[in-house]
Amino acid sequence: MYYPQSWSRTAKRFCVYIFVSLLIGLYIDNITLALLIALAVLLLVNYVHLYRLTKWLWQSRTMSPPSAPGIWHHIYEGVYHLQRRNRNKRKNLGQLVKRFREGSEALPDAVVVIDSNARIIWCNRNARIELGLRWPDDNGRRIDNLIRNPEFVEYLEAGNFQYPIEIPAPTNPFKTFEYRMMQYGEDQLLLIVRDVSRVSHLEEMRKDFVANVSHELKTPLTVINGYLEVLESSVEDTQPIVQKAISEMGAQSQRMRALIEDLLILSRIESSSERIFEKVIDMPSMFKQLNAEAAALNKDKQHKIEFNIDQDLCVYGVETELRSACSNLIFNAIHYTPNQGHIQVIWKRRANGAYFAVIDNGEGIEDKHLRRLTERFYRVDKARSRKTGGSGLGLSIVKHVLHHHNANFEIESTLGKGSEFSFVLPQELVAENNN
Ligand code: ADP
Numbered sequence: 001m002y003y004p005q006s007w008s009r010t011a012k013r014f015c016v017y018i019f020v021s022l023l024i025g026l027y028i029d030n031i032t033l034a035l036l037i038a039l040a041v042l043l044l045v046n047y048v049h050l051y052r053l054t055k056w057l058w059q060s061r062t063m064s065p066p067s068a069p070g071i072w073h074h075i076y077e078g079v080y081h082l083q084r085r086n087r088n089k090r091k092n093l094g095q096l097v098k099r100f101r102e103g104s105e106a107l108p109d110a111v112v113v114i115d116s117n118a119r120i121i122w123c124n125r126n127a128r129i130e131l132g133l134r135w136p137d138d139n140g141r142r143i144d145n146l147i148r149n150p151e152f153v154e155y156l157e158a159g160n161f162q163y164p165i166e167i168p169a170p171t172n173p174f175k176t177f178e179y180r181m182m183q184y185g186e187d188q189l190l191l192i193v194r195d196v197s198r199v200s201h202l203e204e205m206r207k208d209f210v211a212n213v214s215h216e217l218k219t220p221l222t223v224i225n226g227y228l229e230v231l232e233s234s235v236e237d238t239q240p241i242v243q244k245a246i247s248e249m250g251a252q253s254q255r256m257r258a259l260i261e262d263l264l265i266l267s268r269i270e271s272s273s274e275r276i277f278e279k280v281i282d283m284p285s286m287f288k289q290l291n292a293e294a295a296a297l298n299k300d301k302q303h304k305i306e307f308n309i310d311q312d313l314c315v316y317g318v319e320t321e322l323r324s325a326c327s328n329l330i331f332n333a334i335h336y337t338p339n340q341g342h343i344q345v346i347w348k349r350r351a352n353g354a355y356f357a358v359i360d361n362g363e364g365i366e367d368k369h370l371r372r373l374t375e376r377f378y379r380v381d382k383a384r385s386r387k388t389g390g391s392g393l394g395l396s397i398v399k400h401v402l403h404h405h406n407a408n409f410e411i412e413s414t415l416g417k418g419s420e421f422s423f424v425l426p427q428e429l430v431a432e433n434n435n
Contacts, residue, residue: 010071017042053079110193113184118142118156121188131193132171143191146170152179161189166196176200211267214260221260225253255391262393265324266376269400274318276405280431281319283354284311287347290327294345297334303341305334310348314431317405325401328394329358329421335390337362337418353407354430357422365413373411374399398423405429 017038025034049072056066056076063083065076101122104111110127114120119140123133133146144153151167164180175197184190228250235243287309294305315322333343337360344359365373365380372378377392395409402409402423413419 013070108194110191112143112191112193114143114189114191116187116189118144118189120146127193130169130171130177130195155179155181166200169195207267207270210263211271214263214267217256217260218264221253221257225250225257228253259391259393262391262397266393266397266400269321269324269397269404272318272321272404274321276318276429277316279316279319280314281317281322283314283322283347284309286319286323286326287345290323290330290345293327294330294334297331301334301337301339301341303334303337303339303343305343305345307345308348309345313347313349313354315354315425316429316431317425318401321401321404325398325423326356328398329356332390332394332421333358333360333362333419336360349430350424352424353427354425355422356425357420359418359420361418364415364417364419365411366415370411370413374409 018035021034021038022031024038025031028034049068052066052068053072053075057079060066063080065080067073068076101124104124107124107126110124110130112120112123112127112131112133119142120133120138123131123135123138127133128135131147138146144156147170149167149170151165155161155165161181161183164178166176166178169175169177175195178194178196180192180194182190182192228246231246232250235246287307291305291307298305330343330345337343342361344357346355346357346359348355369378369380373380374395376396378395379390379392398421399409405425406429407423407425410422411419412422
């Protein structure tokens with residue numbers, strides 16, 4: 001390790017040099033001439049060393065510095081030390097990049113690094129196999145020129161990489177790939193592509209299975225229901241136990257029918273490909289009908305139900321789905337709020353879209369349940385939900401409907417005070433000039 005020569009030592013050497021020149025000046029009896037010659041020699045020596053330094057820096061192929069006396073020795077060693085430090089840093093950086101590349105090569109996913117202009121910087125072996133990229137030929141080419149799926153191009157342009165997308169593989173339409181983009185470094189993006197064909201196939205099978213089973217169960221249940229209704233009307237003169245059994249069977253088969261209906265609605269919404277921008281829904285008249293249905297349901301509970309509806313606010317969407325979502329929320333508030341409660345239904349414009357909320361002053365829901373409420377068959381109080389005839393699918397249906405309409409479902413609740421279930425349909429869905 002070299003340390004810079006101290007200033008006092010350099011100054012001392014300079015003073016000695018001048019002193020010797022002065023002595024020579026005294027000896028030859030011309031101090032000025034002696035000093036001038038001494039300074040000229042000093043300047044010349046320094047110029048020679050500057051020239052050697054420049055030559056070494058720009059022309060020499062060797063790393064080791066030329067030998068030089070005094071302060072020049074320290075300058076050379078200092079530059080040499082800096083160069084060595086930079087070389088080590090470059091080496092470490094190179095090893096880091098190598099390790100990253102080796103790690104990415106070992107991944108079972110396709111990995112592509114792209115810059116802020118969507119140009120490919122690097123891709124791993126799986127990206128070459130699965131996405132058909134060629135390396136290094138595709139280096140610097142735009143990724144959307146090579147993966148030309150419109151959904152992927154839209155995803156890339158939108159720049160919202162919060163969620164991944166699933167689209168068919170570019171090299172094999174029978175495979176489904178999940179594309180996930182993430183910020184990488186300051187202005188680079190990392191694209192990770194994963195084969196999810198098996199998962200999406202299983203998901204499809206699950207949806208089909210639920211839809212088919214529900215559909216197949218509907219017919220025998222209708223027959224059982226029909227016979228039970230006939231039996232119910234002709235059992236006045238039989239034993240009370242038989243009467244009770246028949247009425248209980250009737251109630252349970254009604255529950256099963258409601259459950260199957262909800263399962264069918266859910267699977268229809270899940271696989272719905274209906275376009276949401278095609279039809280304008282007259283929401284005020286839908287709320288008028290829901291108001292009448294709520295009043296009928298409210299006969300026993302005697303809640304005060306207020307509908308605050310913006311009569312000019314219509315939206316684009318799928319009517320059956322939005323009706324199902326709104327009615328589920330309103331009917332839940334009626335069912336789960338203790339008698340003579342207060343329920344508010346709000347439908348109004350907001351800066352970010354159309355806002356719908358159902359606010360009740362019921363018992364509220366504990367925090368620990370809130371996150372799980374939209375899961376299928378999740379119920380806070382199973383016994384109570386069963387009594388209300390609830391299937392546990394209502395909020396799950398709401399969540400899927402809102403997902404289809406690009407809206408987020410919000411649930412706020414305070415134990416003992418009440419709950420607020422709300423969503424905002426995005427501004428693009430608000431139908432302007434529709435009175
Ligand atoms: P269910 O068919 O059982 O009503 P949901 O999915 O509609 O199923 O609701 C799930 C659970 O959320 C219900 O079982 C109930 O415990 C709770 N819940 C829903 N709405 C309310 C509300 N307004 N107040 C209190 N609890 C509610």
